Amino acid sequence: MSTFRIVLAQFCIVAVSCVLLGAFSVQFLQSELPCPLCILQRMGMMLCAAGPAWLICRARTREVSARDYAECYGVSILAAILGGAVSLRQVCLHIAPGDPGFGEPMFGLHLYTWAFVVFLTVVAVSAVQLLLLPRAPERIRIGFMPRACVGLLVCIVAANALAVFVEEGFHWYLPDNPTSYQLFQDLHLTAPNAPSTP
Amino acid sequence: MDTLIFLLILATLIAQWRGRHRLAGVLFAASCVSTALLFWHHATDALGLSL
Numbered sequence: 001m002s003t004f005r006i007v008l009a010q011f012c013i014v015a016v017s018c019v020l021l022g023a024f025s026v027q028f029l030q031s032e033l034p035c036p037l038c039i040l041q042r043m044g045m046m047l048c049a050a051g052p053a054w055l056i057c058r059a060r061t062r063e064v065s066a067r068d069y070a071e072c073y074g075v076s077i078l079a080a081i082l083g084g085a086v087s088l089r090q091v092c093l094h095i096a097p098g099d100p101g102f103g104e105p106m107f108g109l110h111l112y113t114w115a116f117v118v119f120l121t122v123v124a125v126s127a128v129q130l131l132l133l134p135r136a137p138e139r140i141r142i143g144f145m146p147r148a149c150v151g152l153l154v155c156i157v158a159a160n161a162l163a164v165f166v167e168e169g170f171h172w173y174l175p176d177n178p179t180s181y182q183l184f185q186d187l188h189l190t191a192p193n194a195p196s197t198p
Numbered sequence: 199m200d201t202l203i204f205l206l207i208l209a210t211l212i213a214q215w216r217g218r219h220r221l222a223g224v225l226f227a228a229s230c231v232s233t234a235l236l237f238w239h240h241a242t243d244a245l246g247l248s249l
Contacts, residue, residue: 036240043233046207057214154211161204
C-alpha cells in the first residue's frame with residue numbers, strides 16, 4: 001500500500017508537469033503569450049505539485065506518518081482552492097454569450113477551463129489520498145523515479161521563472177493582454193508592441 | 199512580482215529537497231499569500247481597489 005501511495009504522489013507531479021509543459025508549448029509553439037491570470041494558474045498548479053513533492057522529500061530521509069501525508073495533501077488542497085478561484089474568475093470573465101474567450105480553445109475548452117478541471121481533480125485525488133492514510137509510520141524506499149519527478153518539477157518551475165521574467169521585463173506587473181516580451185523591448189531588441197517570437 | 203513568486207516556489211521546492219521542512223513551510227505560505235495578493239491586485243485593478 002505504501003508503494004501505491006508514493007506512485008500516486010508521482011502521478012500527481014507528472015500529471016501537473018504535463019499540463020504545465022502543455023501550457024509552455026502553447027506559449028512557444030503557437031506564440032500565444034500567457035495573460036496574468038494564466039500565470040497565476042500556473043503558480044497554483046506548481047503549488048499543488050509541491051504537496052506530493054514534499055511527501056517524496058520527507059520519505060527520502062525518514063519514516064512518513066499519517067501526519068506527514070495529511071500535511072502534504074492539505075498543502076495541495078489549499079493551493080488547488082487558490083488556483084481554482086483564479087481559473088473560475090477567468091471563466092466568469094468570458095462567460096457572456098458571444099465572448100470568444102482568451103486564446104485558442106483546446107479540445108473544445110479554453111486553457112483556463114481545463115485549469116479549473118485540473119484543480120478540481122487535484123482536490124479529488126488529495127481527498128482520496130487522505131482516505132488512505134497509513135495507521136502506523138512506514139518506511140518507503142525512494143528510488144530513481146520519485147527523485148526524477150521532483151527534479152522535473154524543479155526544472156519546470158525554473159523555466160517558468162525565466163519565461164515570465166522575459167515576458168515581464170523590468171516591470172512590477174504583467175500587462176492585462178500581453179502582446180510581446182517586455183524584456184526584449186526594455187533592452188531595445190524589438191520594436192515597441194511588435195509581436196515577438198523566441 | 200510574478201518572477202519573484204516563481205522564485206519563491208522554486209526556493210520552496212529546494213528547501214523541501216534539502217530537508218529544511220520548517221523553512222519550506224514558511225516559503226510555501228509566503229508563495230500562497232503572494233499569489234493571493236497578486237490575484238487580488240488583478241481582480242480589483244479595474245475597480246480602483248488594487249494594492
